[in-house]
Amino acid sequence: MVIFLSGCVEKRIVDEINIAIASGFDPSDGDKKFKTTFLMQDFQEDMSVQNRTITSEGDVRREILIGSNRQSPSPVVVGGMRLTLFEKSIAKKGIKDYIDTYQRDATIGTRIFFATTEGKTEELLKGNYGPQGNGSFISDLIEHNIRQGDVPKTNLASFLQDYYQKGKDVYLPHIKKINDKNVDISGLMLFKGSKALYILPSDKMFYFKLLVDRYSKGEFTVSLEDGSEASVHSIISKHRLKMDKKDPLHLSIEINIKGNIKEYTGNKLNPKIIEAITKNLEEKVEKECIQLVKEFQEKEIDPVGIGAYYKTQIRGFDYEKWKQTYTDLSVDIKSDVEIIETGATY
Known part of the structure; x- marks a missing residue:
């Protein structure tokens, strides 16, 4: 006996979608809750990468995606996200709602990196930091400093584990834009619950990592x-x-x-x-x-x-x-x- 099974899966051709590799949350310029910038990396014929950003404002993530798609000739998808940035004032108000959204989205991998920023994430994502593209450059920067530097292990999986564990507060790398070609991990943002409290300077990071990692x-x-x-x-x-x-x-x-x-x-x-x-x-x-x-x-x-x-x-x-x-x-x-x-x- 032969049984034939069939199903319907939404097919998406890579050339016909915009894969967001990074995103950033900033305070809204208007009456919305926040402003989100998505970073796409377009690969050129000469193998170079062109950074392209789309910025939209909203109160919920779905509204943001709708607004971003209005500015894009093809659908914006977040399944390839490697990095999400939170502007410092956003983090100080609390990132619980943002984190909750990420853990509910099965398309986003648990190895995505989070970080806070000094200054607007929109401006930071618009730099030109390396041939691999801004999103890959910053996520590689964080990963390198986790493996061989003073940044403790932190990604979505470890962050959620610490966040929901009583008796442990979370922390994130804090990134500062130096100029259009350079960014720096200037310290660690320490949280109290879901709200960013203060920045541990870079000269204390060695000792901090000895204590936590x-x-x-x-x-x-x-x-x-x-x-x-x-x-x-x-x-x-x-x-x-x-x-x-x-x-x-x-x-x-x-x-x-x-x-x-x-x-x-x-x-x-x-x-x-x-x-x-x-x-x-x-x-x-x-x-x-x-x-x-x-x-x-x-x-x-x-x-x-x-x-x-x-x-x-x-x-x-x-x-x-x-x-x-x-x-x-x-x-x-x-x-x-x-x-x-x-x-x-x-």
Whole structure:
């Protein structure tokens, strides 16, 4: 017996649609809730990429798409989206409604990156940053800095996991347009609930990532008392939270770091200097990380996920009571640095 099955699937030819690779949300210029810019990348015959944007205002996403399609000779689709940007003032009002829309849209992949911006997203998306197109350039920039830089892992999947988890606050890369050819990850936007609270500057991002994520290919420069410097590369890190069972209001955060010394500006690298570099890095990590934790407690945010950790340790955990306890929690940082290889001396 042979059974024939047939079905109807909407066919879309790539050349007959506009695939939005990035989008940005800005405050409306009129009486609408927000303004959205879609970025398309048109591939030319010489393999170059032409950036093209469409901007529309509305109160809901469907209204935005309708408005954008009025400006487009072919349908605008969002299934290929790699990046979404939120202008800083939009993020401070709250991004809950925007995130909810994304998680409900099955056409959008969970690996899409989110970021906040200094200045209008519309202007940032209109730059000309690289031959691969603006959307691909910025998303590649974020991905590269997650893998080998100081940006903690963040995409739609990880963001949603943290956002809906009690006892953990979210964060996003913060991007600034330098000029029409350059953009910069200038820090991390830290959130309280769904609302952006403040920007963690870029010089604190190394320590922040040690607290919330792990390094696989990080690097850091250590300054010694004699004025010499050592560049520690190929940093691998991990951290562990440990509650004191005898005193639950005391928490230790253990940070383990392994790395290679690739450059040293002094005369000669010897075991004594390696020990000094190790000690210097340990002290710096402990000092900076405890300052960050205290800062988070003062601002009543928990990007480290201490509350989520305590929930796994205490039976009958009461989150409402925890919010009052969190600011008084005693925390200490213990850092252990191991130099596993030394390289050139300059």
